[in-house]
């Protein structure tokens with residue numbers, strides 16, 4: 001079974017924050033771009049590209 005990471009960026013008032021189906025969430029940001037970056041960094045950490053697998 002593979003655990004999926006689906007990150008969503010939500011708005012709350014004038015803030016945005018990213019959260020993931022795995023339970024991870026980023027702190028609230030004033031910039032949606034920053035939240036998207038949080039999301040990208042989370043995915044990069046959890047699913048490193050080109051990980052060698054025997």
Ligand SMILES: [Zn+2]
Nearest residue numbers: 005020022024
């Ligand atoms: Zn995740």
